[in-house]
């Protein structure tokens with residue numbers, strides 16, 4: 183069956199989300215005990231959207247950043263594609279904001295910085311996300327944000343400055359220039375909704391269509407009853423450019439990828455009864471198979487201060 187291969191390495195548990203053509207189940211990696219999110223796509227249902235999934239998988243293989251959800255393992259069978267991804271126990275940012283009614287400014291500021299850092303990084307790798315919304319921002323165990331995407335990301339052929347025309351993403355969160363059908367540059371589209379969602383405001387009846395509220399002068403924005411003390415106008419200014427300082431830490435991460443974590447390599451070498459050199463060579467191929475998935479999950483476990491002991495499957 184199509185589940186034979188995935189069940190060799192993971193337990194499958196309840197469904198935690200369904201997107202357009204994907205179902206996401208909670209899983210557990212047998213060797214490390216780590217929870218994972220397993221995105222299951224049916225190749226027939228994907229139809230001519232299949233290339234977009236390949237684009238997403240290639241994108242994920244090139245994206246390694248502390249605020250972008252990590253891809254661990256890809257398994258393809260005759261009918262299905264399984265993507266084993268980082269599980270975020272905190273769920274969606276959207277639910278978190280609603281549950282707290284409003285975020286304290288300091289917390290909103292930290293989240294906002296993490297989003298800008300993730301987006302700047304994704305852009306620096308030549309990708310435009312194109313469906314940025316609170317449902318696609320998840321909270322990890324340290325209450326940091328992780329950017330995800332349900333396969334809408336685009337790597338414009340003409341590079342990032344190529345003028346994208348397809349109006350995509352979710353209308354409710356779209357920036358004015360998108361709704362007005364203007365050609366836009368993927369990396370410059372405004373994100374007014376984040377300013378709203380993050381700053382204390384009571385969810386009054388949004389003027390319809392919602393994006394109208396962000397046009398023009400600050401006066402209209404008061405109609406959203408923004409507390410005046412927030413200096414948000416700069417973010418909603420008419421020039422869409424957000425200066426995105428890429429986060430230096432992601433560069434460090436890339437360097438780390440060059441040097442594998444000795445403890446994790448040793449644990450795998452012992453488990454597989456192989457030399458550390460042969461294990462390091464296998465991991466460094468980054469085939470997104472069981473070897474690299476186990477290495478990444480051990481590294482994540484170690485980063486959280488947990489023991490990295492591989493279990494002999496019972």
Ligand SMILES: COc1cccc(Nc2ncc(-c3ccc(C(=O)NCC(=O)Nc4ccccc4)cc3)c(OCC3CCNCC3)n2)c1
Nearest residue numbers: 198199206219251267268269270271273317330331332335
């Ligand atoms: C505790 O209760 C809860 C409750 C809810 C969730 C969780 N946790 C939890 N952890 C992990 C996931 C997940 C991670 C990655 C991807 C993905 O598709 N990556 C691909 C990707 O990131 N591309 C990409 C990124 C950046 C640039 C370019 C491409 C898909 C799903 C999840 O999903 C559940 C859905 C539910 C519907 N809304 C969206 C999330 N849920 C936990």
